[in-house]
Amino acid sequence: MACCNVETIFGLGNIGRKLQVFPSHNYKASVISCVAVGPSQTPQVPWKLVFHEKERSLLSNEKYGIYGGKFVPETLISPLTKLDYEFNSALRDPLFQMELEVTLRDYVGRETPLYFAQRLTDYYKSINRGTGPDIYLKREDLNHGGAHKINNAIAQAMLAKRMGCKSVMAATAAACAKLSLECTIFMGSLDMERQPSNVLLMKHLGAKVKSVNGNFKDAVSEGIRNWVNDLETSYFLAGAAVGPHPCPTMVREFQSIIGKETRKQAMEKWGGKPDVLVACVGSGSNALGLFHEFILDQDVRLIGVEAGGTGLDSGKHSATMARGEVGVYHGAMSYLLQDEEGQIIGPHSIGVGLEYPGVSPELSYLKDIGRAEFSSVTDEQALEAYKRLCRLEGIFPALESSHALAFLGKLCSTLKDGEKVVVNLSGRGDKDAAAVFNHTPKHE
Numbered sequence: 134m135a136c137c138n139v140e141t142i143f144g145l146g147n148i149g150r151k152l153q154v155f156p157s158h159n160y161k162a163s164v165i166s167c168v169a170v171g172p173s174q175t176p177q178v179p180w181k182l183v184f185h186e187k188e189r190s191l192l193s194n195e196k197y198g199i200y201g202g203k204f205v206p207e208t209l210i211s212p213l214t215k216l217d218y219e220f221n222s223a224l225r226d227p228l229f230q231m232e233l234e235v236t237l238r239d240y241v242g243r244e245t246p247l248y249f250a251q252r253l254t255d256y257y258k259s260i261n262r263g264t265g266p267d268i269y270l271k272r273e274d275l276n277h278g279g280a281h282k283i284n285n286a287i288a289q290a291m292l293a294k295r296m297g298c299k300s301v302m303a304a305t306a307a308a309c310a311k312l313s314l315e316c317t318i319f320m321g322s323l324d325m326e327r328q329p330s331n332v333l334l335m336k337h338l339g340a341k342v343k344s345v346n347g348n349f350k351d352a353v354s355e356g357i358r359n360w361v362n363d364l365e366t367s368y369f370l371a372g373a374a375v376g377p378h379p380c381p382t383m384v385r386e387f388q389s390i391i392g393k394e395t396r397k398q399a400m401e402k403w404g405g406k407p408d409v410l411v412a413c414v415g416s417g418s419n420a421l422g423l424f425h426e427f428i429l430d431q432d433v434r435l436i437g438v439e440a441g442g443t444g445l446d447s448g449k450h451s452a453t454m455a456r457g458e459v460g461v462y463h464g465a466m467s468y469l470l471q472d473e474e475g476q477i478i479g480p481h482s483i484g485v486g487l488e489y490p491g492v493s494p495e496l497s498y499l500k501d502i503g504r505a506e507f508s509s510v511t512d513e514q515a516l517e518a519y520k521r522l523c524r525l526e527g528i529f530p531a532l533e534s535s536h537a538l539a540f541l542g543k544l545c546s547t548l549k550d551g552e553k554v555v556v557n558l559s560g561r562g563d564k565d566a567a568a569v570f571n572h573t574p575k576h577e
Protein backbone atom coordinates (compact mmCIF):
# COMPACT_ATOMS: atom_id res chain seq x y z
CA MET A 134 0.00 0.00 0.00
CA ALA A 135 1.45 3.38 -0.87
CA CYS A 136 -0.49 5.99 1.01
CA CYS A 137 0.23 9.61 1.61
CA ASN A 138 -0.01 10.98 5.07
CA VAL A 139 0.38 14.71 4.79
CA GLU A 140 0.56 16.63 8.04
CA THR A 141 -1.68 19.51 8.98
CA ILE A 142 1.44 21.66 9.22
CA PHE A 143 1.39 21.92 5.49
CA GLY A 144 -2.22 23.00 5.47
CA LEU A 145 -3.28 20.02 3.43
CA GLY A 146 -5.80 18.55 5.77
CA ASN A 147 -5.87 16.27 8.73
CA ILE A 148 -3.16 13.89 9.74
CA GLY A 149 -3.97 10.61 8.12
CA ARG A 150 -5.82 11.98 5.15
CA LYS A 151 -5.11 9.65 2.29
CA LEU A 152 -3.88 11.30 -0.86
CA GLN A 153 -2.62 10.07 -4.16
CA VAL A 154 1.17 10.05 -4.40
CA PHE A 155 2.46 12.64 -6.86
CA PRO A 156 5.89 12.38 -8.42
CA SER A 157 8.10 15.23 -7.30
CA HIS A 158 8.40 16.79 -10.76
CA ASN A 159 4.79 17.96 -10.39
CA TYR A 160 6.03 20.19 -7.63
CA LYS A 161 9.09 21.39 -9.49
CA ALA A 162 6.89 23.28 -11.93
CA SER A 163 6.57 26.07 -9.41
CA VAL A 164 10.27 26.30 -8.61
CA ILE A 165 12.14 29.17 -9.88
CA SER A 166 15.24 31.50 -9.13
CA CYS A 167 17.59 32.74 -6.64
CA VAL A 168 16.95 36.33 -7.42
CA ALA A 169 14.12 37.77 -5.38
CA VAL A 170 11.68 39.44 -7.75
CA GLY A 171 9.33 40.92 -5.19
CA PRO A 172 6.27 39.70 -3.40
CA SER A 173 4.08 37.29 -5.31
CA GLN A 174 0.36 37.81 -5.78
CA THR A 175 -0.33 35.16 -3.17
CA PRO A 176 0.35 36.93 0.12
CA GLN A 177 1.53 33.74 1.81
CA VAL A 178 4.38 33.24 -0.70
CA PRO A 179 7.05 35.67 0.52
CA TRP A 180 9.13 35.76 -2.60
CA LYS A 181 9.33 34.17 -5.96
CA LEU A 182 12.62 32.92 -7.29
CA VAL A 183 13.85 32.64 -10.84
CA PHE A 184 16.67 30.17 -11.37
CA HIS A 185 19.10 30.58 -14.20
CA GLU A 186 20.61 27.50 -15.81
CA LYS A 187 23.94 27.87 -13.96
CA GLU A 188 22.20 28.21 -10.61
CA ARG A 189 19.96 25.27 -11.34
CA SER A 190 23.03 23.08 -11.60
CA LEU A 191 23.64 23.87 -7.94
CA LEU A 192 20.42 22.22 -6.81
CA SER A 193 20.79 18.72 -5.44
CA ASN A 194 18.78 15.71 -6.52
CA GLU A 195 15.69 15.59 -4.37
CA LYS A 196 14.85 11.91 -4.73
CA TYR A 197 16.42 8.64 -3.64
CA GLY A 198 14.59 6.21 -5.90
CA ILE A 199 10.95 6.95 -5.10
CA TYR A 200 11.81 8.40 -1.68
CA GLY A 201 12.28 11.97 -0.50
CA GLY A 202 10.89 14.84 -2.52
CA LYS A 203 9.01 17.93 -1.44
CA PHE A 204 5.42 17.05 -0.60
CA VAL A 205 4.58 20.56 0.47
CA PRO A 206 2.25 23.34 -0.62
CA GLU A 207 3.51 25.95 -3.02
CA THR A 208 4.22 28.42 -0.22
CA LEU A 209 7.19 26.32 0.82
CA ILE A 210 8.61 25.41 -2.57
CA SER A 211 10.59 28.64 -3.03
CA PRO A 212 12.02 28.76 0.51
CA LEU A 213 13.08 25.12 0.27
CA THR A 214 14.61 25.61 -3.16
CA LYS A 215 16.47 28.67 -1.93
CA LEU A 216 17.71 26.64 1.01
CA ASP A 217 18.97 23.93 -1.36
CA TYR A 218 20.77 26.54 -3.43
CA GLU A 219 22.37 28.18 -0.39
CA PHE A 220 23.38 24.79 1.00
CA ASN A 221 25.09 23.76 -2.23
CA SER A 222 26.74 27.16 -2.62
CA ALA A 223 28.11 26.92 0.92
CA LEU A 224 29.47 23.44 0.23
CA ARG A 225 31.42 24.83 -2.72
CA ASP A 226 32.66 27.87 -0.82
CA PRO A 227 36.22 27.27 0.48
CA LEU A 228 35.72 29.91 3.20
CA PHE A 229 32.60 28.17 4.56
CA GLN A 230 34.39 24.83 4.43
CA MET A 231 37.42 26.22 6.23
CA GLU A 232 35.29 27.83 8.96
CA LEU A 233 33.34 24.60 9.36
CA GLU A 234 36.52 22.55 9.63
CA VAL A 235 37.95 24.85 12.31
CA THR A 236 34.65 24.87 14.23
CA LEU A 237 34.35 21.10 14.10
CA ARG A 238 37.89 20.81 15.43
CA ASP A 239 37.99 23.54 18.09
CA TYR A 240 34.35 23.71 19.20
CA VAL A 241 32.86 20.28 18.57
CA GLY A 242 36.09 18.44 19.40
CA ARG A 243 36.60 16.45 16.21
CA GLU A 244 38.01 14.13 15.21
CA THR A 245 36.36 11.71 17.58
CA PRO A 246 38.36 8.57 18.46
CA LEU A 247 37.85 5.16 16.90
CA TYR A 248 38.21 3.22 20.13
CA PHE A 249 39.10 -0.46 20.35
CA ALA A 250 36.72 -1.94 22.93
CA GLN A 251 39.02 -4.72 24.15
CA ARG A 252 36.86 -5.96 27.04
CA LEU A 253 33.65 -5.89 24.99
CA THR A 254 35.49 -7.83 22.28
CA ASP A 255 36.69 -10.36 24.86
CA TYR A 256 33.19 -10.66 26.32
CA TYR A 257 31.67 -11.71 22.98
CA LYS A 258 34.61 -13.99 22.20
CA SER A 259 34.16 -15.66 25.58
CA ILE A 260 30.57 -16.59 24.78
CA ASN A 261 31.39 -17.67 21.20
CA ARG A 262 34.05 -20.31 21.90
CA GLY A 263 36.95 -17.84 21.91
CA THR A 264 36.33 -16.48 18.44
CA GLY A 265 34.71 -13.36 17.08
CA PRO A 266 35.25 -9.90 15.64
CA ASP A 267 37.26 -7.00 17.01
CA ILE A 268 34.81 -4.34 18.14
CA TYR A 269 35.55 -0.66 17.69
CA LEU A 270 33.41 2.25 18.86
CA LYS A 271 33.20 5.49 16.91
CA ARG A 272 33.06 7.89 19.85
CA GLU A 273 30.44 10.46 18.82
CA ASP A 274 29.55 10.58 22.52
CA LEU A 275 32.73 12.61 23.01
CA ASN A 276 31.51 15.47 20.85
CA HIS A 277 30.61 18.74 22.55
CA GLY A 278 27.08 18.23 23.83
CA GLY A 279 27.55 14.48 24.03
CA ALA A 280 26.10 13.32 20.71
CA HIS A 281 26.42 13.32 16.93
CA LYS A 282 23.67 15.96 16.53
CA ILE A 283 26.12 18.86 16.93
CA ASN A 284 27.94 17.95 13.66
CA ASN A 285 24.89 18.94 11.69
CA ALA A 286 23.54 21.59 14.07
CA ILE A 287 26.65 23.74 13.99
CA ALA A 288 26.94 23.50 10.20
CA GLN A 289 23.30 24.41 9.63
CA ALA A 290 23.46 27.24 12.18
CA MET A 291 26.41 28.62 10.17
CA LEU A 292 24.28 28.31 7.05
CA ALA A 293 21.39 30.13 8.75
CA LYS A 294 23.74 32.96 9.68
CA ARG A 295 25.13 33.10 6.15
CA MET A 296 21.57 33.36 4.82
CA GLY A 297 20.89 36.32 7.12
CA CYS A 298 18.32 34.53 9.28
CA LYS A 299 17.83 35.92 12.77
CA SER A 300 16.00 33.13 14.52
CA VAL A 301 16.18 29.37 14.37
CA MET A 302 13.64 26.66 15.12
CA ALA A 303 16.12 24.08 16.25
CA ALA A 304 16.89 20.84 17.93
CA THR A 305 20.21 21.96 19.40
CA ALA A 306 20.60 25.12 21.48
CA ALA A 307 24.39 25.23 21.78
CA ALA A 308 25.05 25.97 18.10
CA CYS A 309 22.61 28.90 18.19
CA ALA A 310 24.16 30.33 21.35
CA LYS A 311 27.60 30.20 19.76
CA LEU A 312 26.42 31.98 16.63
CA SER A 313 24.19 34.46 18.46
CA LEU A 314 20.99 33.25 16.84
CA GLU A 315 17.65 33.39 18.64
CA CYS A 316 16.67 29.83 19.30
CA THR A 317 13.32 28.18 19.91
CA ILE A 318 13.29 24.50 20.72
CA PHE A 319 10.08 22.55 20.32
CA MET A 320 10.04 19.48 22.49
CA GLY A 321 7.39 16.85 23.06
CA SER A 322 5.84 17.11 26.54
CA LEU A 323 6.46 13.40 27.07
CA ASP A 324 10.13 13.76 26.14
CA MET A 325 10.48 16.77 28.45
CA GLU A 326 9.30 14.59 31.32
CA ARG A 327 11.73 11.85 30.37
CA GLN A 328 14.74 14.14 29.84
CA PRO A 329 14.46 17.01 32.36
CA SER A 330 18.23 17.61 32.46
CA ASN A 331 18.26 18.33 28.70
CA VAL A 332 15.50 20.91 29.14
CA LEU A 333 17.46 22.71 31.86
CA LEU A 334 20.62 22.78 29.76
CA MET A 335 18.78 24.22 26.76
CA LYS A 336 17.39 26.99 28.95
CA HIS A 337 20.86 27.75 30.31
CA LEU A 338 22.00 28.05 26.69
CA GLY A 339 19.45 30.81 26.15
CA ALA A 340 16.89 28.86 24.12
CA LYS A 341 13.15 29.24 24.49
CA VAL A 342 11.90 25.72 25.12
CA LYS A 343 8.30 25.23 24.03
CA SER A 344 6.42 22.19 25.16
CA VAL A 345 4.37 20.46 22.46
CA ASN A 346 1.68 17.98 23.38
CA GLY A 347 3.11 14.57 22.46
CA ASN A 348 6.60 13.45 21.51
CA PHE A 349 9.33 14.05 18.95
CA LYS A 350 7.13 13.78 15.85
CA ASP A 351 4.72 16.37 17.25
CA ALA A 352 7.63 18.66 18.08
CA VAL A 353 8.89 18.43 14.47
CA SER A 354 5.40 19.35 13.23
CA GLU A 355 5.26 22.37 15.53
CA GLY A 356 8.75 23.50 14.50
CA ILE A 357 7.83 23.46 10.82
CA ARG A 358 4.48 25.13 11.53
CA ASN A 359 6.28 28.01 13.23
CA TRP A 360 8.81 28.26 10.44
CA VAL A 361 6.01 28.57 7.89
CA ASN A 362 4.74 31.61 9.81
CA ASP A 363 8.03 33.46 9.36
CA LEU A 364 9.77 32.26 6.24
CA GLU A 365 11.62 35.54 5.70
CA THR A 366 13.84 35.66 8.77
CA SER A 367 13.60 32.31 10.50
CA TYR A 368 15.39 29.05 9.74
CA PHE A 369 14.09 25.55 10.37
CA LEU A 370 17.08 23.56 11.55
CA ALA A 371 16.27 19.90 11.07
CA GLY A 372 18.30 17.78 13.44
CA ALA A 373 16.89 14.55 12.04
CA ALA A 374 17.36 13.21 8.50
CA VAL A 375 13.70 13.71 7.64
CA GLY A 376 11.45 16.46 6.26
CA PRO A 377 11.13 17.81 2.73
CA HIS A 378 14.16 18.11 0.47
CA PRO A 379 16.81 19.42 1.05
CA CYS A 380 16.55 18.79 4.82
CA PRO A 381 17.48 15.06 4.84
CA THR A 382 20.28 15.60 2.32
CA MET A 383 21.78 18.44 4.35
CA VAL A 384 21.68 16.44 7.56
CA ARG A 385 23.35 13.45 5.90
CA GLU A 386 26.01 15.63 4.28
CA PHE A 387 26.95 17.32 7.56
CA GLN A 388 26.97 14.00 9.41
CA SER A 389 29.07 12.21 6.78
CA ILE A 390 32.21 13.40 8.60
CA ILE A 391 31.67 10.36 10.87
CA GLY A 392 32.27 7.87 8.07
CA LYS A 393 35.07 9.88 6.48
CA GLU A 394 37.00 9.89 9.74
CA THR A 395 36.25 6.21 10.26
CA ARG A 396 37.79 5.29 6.89
CA LYS A 397 40.96 7.23 7.67
CA GLN A 398 41.23 5.88 11.22
CA ALA A 399 40.62 2.29 10.12
CA MET A 400 43.44 2.64 7.61
CA GLU A 401 45.74 3.98 10.33
CA LYS A 402 44.77 1.30 12.88
CA TRP A 403 44.66 -1.88 10.84
CA GLY A 404 45.48 -0.81 7.31
CA GLY A 405 42.11 -1.65 5.81
CA LYS A 406 38.40 -0.96 5.85
CA PRO A 407 35.91 -2.04 8.49
CA ASP A 408 34.03 -5.25 7.60
CA VAL A 409 30.77 -4.24 9.27
CA LEU A 410 29.32 -0.89 10.32
CA VAL A 411 26.50 -0.84 12.87
CA ALA A 412 24.37 2.12 13.92
CA CYS A 413 21.02 2.67 15.60
CA VAL A 414 18.22 4.11 13.45
CA GLY A 415 15.74 6.72 14.60
CA SER A 416 15.51 9.11 11.68
CA GLY A 417 18.76 7.70 10.31
CA SER A 418 21.14 10.65 10.70
CA ASN A 419 23.89 8.92 12.69
CA ALA A 420 23.55 5.74 10.61
CA LEU A 421 23.89 7.62 7.33
CA GLY A 422 26.68 9.71 8.84
CA LEU A 423 28.67 6.50 9.32
CA PHE A 424 27.44 4.59 6.24
CA HIS A 425 27.54 7.22 3.51
CA GLU A 426 31.29 7.18 2.99
CA PHE A 427 31.17 3.39 2.43
CA ILE A 428 28.08 3.00 0.24
CA LEU A 429 30.17 2.18 -2.84
CA ASP A 430 32.39 -0.24 -0.89
CA GLN A 431 30.35 -3.38 -1.46
CA ASP A 432 32.63 -5.36 0.85
CA VAL A 433 31.54 -3.26 3.85
CA ARG A 434 28.26 -4.38 5.42
CA LEU A 435 25.97 -1.58 6.61
CA ILE A 436 23.57 -2.55 9.40
CA GLY A 437 20.90 -0.28 10.88
CA VAL A 438 19.33 -1.28 14.19
CA GLU A 439 15.82 -0.11 14.96
CA ALA A 440 13.94 0.09 18.22
CA GLY A 441 11.97 -3.12 18.70
CA GLY A 442 10.37 -1.66 21.85
CA THR A 443 8.42 -4.32 23.72
CA GLY A 444 8.48 -6.59 20.65
CA LEU A 445 7.52 -6.15 17.01
CA ASP A 446 4.21 -7.95 17.52
CA SER A 447 3.32 -5.89 20.60
CA GLY A 448 2.64 -2.84 18.45
CA LYS A 449 4.88 -0.80 20.78
CA HIS A 450 8.04 -0.22 18.77
CA SER A 451 9.68 2.18 16.31
CA ALA A 452 10.75 -0.40 13.75
CA THR A 453 9.83 1.57 10.65
CA MET A 454 11.90 -0.51 8.25
CA ALA A 455 10.62 -3.80 9.63
CA ARG A 456 6.94 -2.92 9.94
CA GLY A 457 6.43 0.31 8.01
CA GLU A 458 4.92 0.89 4.60
CA VAL A 459 5.70 3.55 2.03
CA GLY A 460 3.97 6.85 2.72
CA VAL A 461 4.44 10.58 2.99
CA TYR A 462 4.99 12.35 6.29
CA HIS A 463 6.54 15.70 7.20
CA GLY A 464 6.81 16.49 3.51
CA ALA A 465 8.78 13.49 2.23
CA MET A 466 8.21 9.93 1.10
CA SER A 467 9.77 7.13 3.13
CA TYR A 468 8.89 4.00 5.04
CA LEU A 469 6.36 4.96 7.67
CA LEU A 470 4.53 3.37 10.58
CA GLN A 471 0.90 3.72 9.59
CA ASP A 472 -2.33 1.81 9.86
CA GLU A 473 -4.65 0.57 7.09
CA GLU A 474 -6.13 4.05 6.74
CA GLY A 475 -2.81 5.83 6.55
CA GLN A 476 -3.01 7.07 10.15
CA ILE A 477 0.34 7.36 11.91
CA ILE A 478 0.97 4.63 14.46
CA GLY A 479 2.54 6.23 17.54
CA PRO A 480 6.13 4.93 17.84
CA HIS A 481 7.61 3.66 21.09
CA SER A 482 11.13 3.11 22.36
CA ILE A 483 13.00 3.32 25.62
CA GLY A 484 15.46 5.42 23.61
CA VAL A 485 13.57 8.70 23.28
CA GLY A 486 15.46 9.74 20.15
CA LEU A 487 14.43 6.58 18.30
CA GLU A 488 10.73 7.36 18.59
CA TYR A 489 9.86 8.56 15.10
CA PRO A 490 7.29 6.95 12.78
CA GLY A 491 9.21 7.71 9.57
CA VAL A 492 12.82 7.34 8.49
CA SER A 493 15.31 9.00 6.16
CA PRO A 494 14.45 8.73 2.44
CA GLU A 495 18.03 7.73 1.64
CA LEU A 496 17.99 4.86 4.13
CA SER A 497 14.62 3.75 2.75
CA TYR A 498 16.25 3.54 -0.66
CA LEU A 499 19.31 1.69 0.65
CA LYS A 500 16.94 -0.86 2.14
CA ASP A 501 15.08 -1.35 -1.14
CA ILE A 502 18.24 -1.87 -3.20
CA GLY A 503 19.58 -4.23 -0.54
CA ARG A 504 22.67 -2.15 0.19
CA ALA A 505 21.85 -1.73 3.88
CA GLU A 506 20.48 -4.39 6.23
CA PHE A 507 18.12 -3.68 9.09
CA SER A 508 17.38 -5.44 12.32
CA SER A 509 15.79 -4.52 15.64
CA VAL A 510 16.41 -5.08 19.34
CA THR A 511 14.00 -4.69 22.24
CA ASP A 512 13.99 -2.16 25.08
CA GLU A 513 15.23 -4.90 27.40
CA GLN A 514 18.15 -5.80 25.15
CA ALA A 515 19.12 -2.13 24.86
CA LEU A 516 19.05 -1.74 28.65
CA GLU A 517 21.31 -4.77 29.02
CA ALA A 518 23.71 -3.36 26.44
CA TYR A 519 23.79 -0.03 28.29
CA LYS A 520 24.78 -1.71 31.54
CA ARG A 521 27.27 -4.01 29.80
CA LEU A 522 29.21 -1.13 28.24
CA CYS A 523 29.24 0.75 31.55
CA ARG A 524 30.69 -2.23 33.36
CA LEU A 525 33.09 -3.53 30.72
CA GLU A 526 34.45 -0.33 29.24
CA GLY A 527 33.57 2.40 31.76
CA ILE A 528 31.57 4.20 29.07
CA PHE A 529 27.90 5.04 29.45
CA PRO A 530 26.18 5.01 26.06
CA ALA A 531 22.93 6.79 25.17
CA LEU A 532 19.99 4.41 25.20
CA GLU A 533 19.64 5.10 21.48
CA SER A 534 23.22 3.95 20.82
CA SER A 535 22.64 1.00 23.17
CA HIS A 536 20.39 -0.46 20.47
CA ALA A 537 23.36 -0.70 18.11
CA LEU A 538 25.47 -2.22 20.89
CA ALA A 539 22.75 -4.75 21.73
CA PHE A 540 22.81 -6.00 18.15
CA LEU A 541 26.34 -7.29 18.76
CA GLY A 542 24.66 -10.15 20.62
CA LYS A 543 23.16 -11.36 17.33
CA LEU A 544 26.04 -10.34 15.09
CA CYS A 545 29.24 -11.52 16.75
CA SER A 546 28.56 -15.27 16.56
CA THR A 547 28.08 -14.94 12.78
CA LEU A 548 31.45 -13.28 12.09
CA LYS A 549 34.94 -14.68 11.69
CA ASP A 550 37.70 -14.17 14.21
CA GLY A 551 39.37 -10.79 13.83
CA GLU A 552 36.82 -9.22 11.50
CA LYS A 553 36.46 -5.52 12.23
CA VAL A 554 33.13 -4.17 13.43
CA VAL A 555 32.58 -0.45 13.99
CA VAL A 556 29.62 0.52 16.16
CA ASN A 557 28.56 4.14 16.08
CA LEU A 558 28.35 5.32 19.67
CA SER A 559 26.03 8.15 18.69
CA GLY A 560 25.72 9.71 22.14
CA ARG A 561 26.47 9.46 25.80
CA GLY A 562 23.99 8.20 28.33
CA ASP A 563 24.07 10.42 31.38
CA LYS A 564 20.66 11.75 30.25
CA ASP A 565 19.38 8.16 30.50
CA ALA A 566 20.92 7.17 33.83
CA ALA A 567 17.65 7.64 35.76
CA ALA A 568 15.61 5.71 33.18
CA VAL A 569 18.05 2.79 33.30
CA PHE A 570 18.04 2.87 37.10
CA ASN A 571 14.22 2.83 37.19
CA HIS A 572 14.18 -0.22 34.91
CA THR A 573 16.78 -2.08 36.95
CA PRO A 574 15.58 -4.64 39.54
CA LYS A 575 16.47 -3.59 43.10
CA HIS A 576 18.83 -6.56 43.69
CA GLU A 577 21.16 -5.66 40.75
Ligand SMILES: Cc1ncc(COP(=O)(O)O)c(C=O)c1O
Nearest residue numbers: 415416417418419486533559560
Ligand atom coordinates in the same frame (compact mmCIF):
# COMPACT_ATOMS: atom_id res chain seq x y z
C1 LIG B 1 22.29 9.92 20.92
C2 LIG B 1 21.31 9.69 19.83
N1 LIG B 1 21.50 8.66 18.98
C3 LIG B 1 20.64 8.38 18.00
C4 LIG B 1 19.51 9.16 17.80
C5 LIG B 1 18.57 8.76 16.71
O1 LIG B 1 18.53 9.68 15.67
P1 LIG B 1 19.18 9.38 14.27
O2 LIG B 1 18.63 8.09 13.79
O3 LIG B 1 18.74 10.52 13.43
O4 LIG B 1 20.65 9.34 14.44
C6 LIG B 1 19.26 10.26 18.65
C7 LIG B 1 18.08 11.09 18.46
O5 LIG B 1 17.79 12.03 19.16
C8 LIG B 1 20.18 10.52 19.69
O6 LIG B 1 19.99 11.53 20.54
